[in-house]
Amino acid sequence: MRKYQLNFIVRPDVDEEALKTTRERIKAVIVDNGGEILEEQDLGKRRFAYTIRRNRQKYREGTYTLYTFQAGNDTVKELERVININDNIIRFLTINLDEKR
Numbered sequence: 001m002r003k004y005q006l007n008f009i010v011r012p013d014v015d016e017e018a019l020k021t022t023r024e025r026i027k028a029v030i031v032d033n034g035g036e037i038l039e040e041q042d043l044g045k046r047r048f049a050y051t052i053r054r055n056r057q058k059y060r061e062g063t064y065t066l067y068t069f070q071a072g073n074d075t076v077k078e079l080e081r082v083i084n085i086n087d088n089i090i091r092f093l094t095i096n097l098d099e100k101r
Contacts, residue, residue, distance in 0.1 A: 001036075001071055001072055002070065002073075002097075002098045003038070003068070003069075003096075003098055004068070004069055004071060004076060004094055004095065005066065005067070005068050005069075005094070005095045005097055006026070006066070006067045006068075006079070006092065006094050007064065007065070007066050007067075007092065007093045007095075008026070008064075008065055008083060008091065008092035009052075009062035009064055009091045009092070010062060010063045010065065010088050010090070011059060011062060011087075011089075012045060012059065012061045012063060018088060019063060022086065022088045022089065023065055025082070025086070026065075026082070026083070027067070029079050030067070030069050030071060030075060033078050033079075034072060035069050035071030035072070035075045036070045038068045038069055038070060039066075039067070040065075040066070040068075041065070041067075042064075042065060043064035043065065043066055044064065045061055045062065045063045046061060046064055047060060047061045048061060048062065054091075062090050062091075076094060080092070080094060
């Protein structure tokens with residue numbers, strides 16, 4: 001298993017319950033596919049440097065979340081598939097920390 005970092009941005013217009021559900025869904029995908037969450041950080045709502053367009057809408061801010069986790073390659077593929085079909089997530093970035101060094 002390798003160590004990864006996932007940073008994702010949730011739309012600013014979702015309520016607290018939808019934000020919590022989105023975060024729980026991401027954690028469930030990691031754990032259900034054999035991964036282990038090492039650290040979770042709520043980075044709060046931040047303003048973007050530029051407008052991001054998604055589904056014909058423009059966003060100037062979003063709520064950031066950062067997960068550090070250990071998982072296999074198949075878990076990361078499934079995680080990215082789930083994120084791509086989730087309408088609440090504007091952007092995401094997965095970094096392999098083992099290859100970063």
